[in-house]
Amino acid sequence: MTESVLQNEKALVVFSGGQDSTTCLFYAKKYFKDVELVTFNYGQRHDSEIEVAKQIAQEQGLKHHVLDMSLLSQLTPNALTNHEMEISNNEDGIPNTFVPARNLLFLSFAGALAYQIDAKHIITGVCETDFSGYPDCRDNFIKSMNVTLSLAMDRDFVIHTPLMWLDKAATWELSDELGVLDYIRNNTITCYNGVIGDGCGECPSCQLRQRGLTQYLERKGAK
Ligand SMILES: [Zn+2]
Numbered sequence: 587m588t589e590s591v592l593q594n595e596k597a598l599v600v601f602s603g604g605q606d607s608t609t610c611l612f613y614a615k616k617y618f619k620d621v622e623l624v625t626f627n628y629g630q631r632h633d634s635e636i637e638v639a640k641q642i643a644q645e646q647g648l649k650h651h652v653l654d655m656s657l658l659s660q661l662t663p664n665a666l667t668n669h670e671m672e673i674s675n676n677e678d679g680i681p682n683t684f685v686p687a688r689n690l691l692f693l694s695f696a697g698a699l700a701y702q703i704d705a706k707h708i709i710t711g712v713c714e715t716d717f718s719g720y721p722d723c724r725d726n727f728i729k730s731m732n733v734t735l736s737l738a739m740d741r742d743f744v745i746h747t748p749l750m751w752l753d754k755a756a757t758w759e760l761s762d763e764l765g766v767l768d769y770i771r772n773n774t775i776t777c778y779n780g781v782i783g784d785g786c787g788e789c790p791s792c793q794l795r796q797r798g799l800t801q802y803l804e805r806k807g808a809k
């Protein structure tokens with residue numbers, strides 16, 4: 587992919603205000619002329635996630651669509667939306683933060699919105715390396731979804747997954763290459779306990795994020 591190919595086109599970024607999707611935001615700003623953001627409000631454990639997403643969108647001067655997906659919490663009890671539940675892994679290794687078909691639904695709505703705003707490109711921060719427990723975040727699903735969206739709306743959509751094969755350390759590296767490592771470290775929210783930036787340090791999400799950052803900074807320091 588070269589800048590000259592894409593710089594005149596429009597992209598919609600699936601955006602949560604977390605590390606991964608904020609990295610995608612800056613990736614999109616680098617490669618596309620027009621960038622808009624879509625955030626799904628589905629009763630996240632912490633309302634602050636939506637506020638963080640709004641804040642980043644505003645700071646970056648990007649048009650931000652927040653879609654109400656609160657019906658997701660009716661579909662399943664799970665640790666992302668049920669504030670009483672502890673976050674852990676089920677016996678099959680799938681985290682209890684898993685909402686069945688969540689990404690399928692999100693990408694469907696993102697596709698419908700992309701159609702309306704005339705964006706050919708949809709960018710999502712899904713990653714097979716760290717979240718292989720989520721089947722609708724895997725590469726083969728995304729390819730299938732790309733075909734489905736294009737057939738459903740008779741449009742030539744392209745779904746981009748710049749983080750698909752990156753581990754957390756490599757995602758930090760990408761943000762550093764984009765010149766926004768510190769911005770992402772300080773302004774995004776990944777923590778299941780709703781603590782912005784480096785987070786609570788205790789939850790699985792914080793541990794994954796911190797481990798990746800430490801690995802990347804050590805590797806960078808060793809160069
Ligand atoms: Zn945390």
